[in-house]
Amino acid sequence: MRRSSDATLETPVTQMIDIVFLLIIFFVVTASVDNDLVDNTISLAQAKNTKAESIAKKMSVTINMKMEKDASGKLVVVNGRPKISYNIALQPKTLQGIRQTLLAVKEETGDFVPVLIRVDRNVEYRYIDELLQNALARIGFTKVSIVAVASE
């Protein structure tokens, strides 16, 4: 009688462990290590007719560009214009710093690498133009891509 009562108290764990291991493997496979280097604070513009790029990418330099906000979420304005911040792989850069980085990459690879610009959707074009002309076109980087949220 005791054996049968002991048996009913046991819970079948083996199947649950199988499921748990499967879940672990799923999350390990889908987890991405370099997610920390993506600036997720930028609200990209929407491109509803363009598909997402394939995963295999050539070497490229991604420049993130956004308007700075203070702790309360308001735009930081300096001399009547919003303060624009740039970063490459979350490293803050000035326009000159971006030029130096691109020239260093060009020297290392021997070619003009593709430049991707992730810019907040509300940034006025005049500030994007500053980046395009002063940091990119001036040193010969004329093939540039604007990054947008793709259609599904």
Place this chain on the structure above:
Amino acid sequence: MRKREEESLAIPMSAMIDVVFLLLIYFIVTMEDEIPEAHLAINLPSPGSKKQDQSVAPRLLEVQVYKNELRLRGKIMTYSEIDNFLERFSPTGKDSTVMVQVSQRARAQDLVLALDLCRKHGFNNLNVLTIND
């Protein structure tokens, strides 16, 4: 003797299950949705070039981008009107160069809208210039 042999063969699982659950919770908490990104390629004018090289592309299409407004060859048009025009134009003009002239007050979203529309109809040679307004 048999009972001792059976006991020594048993693997202690409870601690391993605890670790497995901790790992599972960690990965669930740190998992982030990946946003699909599209790359809209544009060509910038080379430094020092002042005039467009008309000999490169005999057919030219001009799109002007203003804040919340799009124009085609100077004429204000809605998104769907430009979409329909490009659909009719594209079968014969896919080798056209599209000059995207952007106002300084236009936002990135307005520019992306125009580029996306051109890409939709197969226009991949997109040159971007600034309108000094």
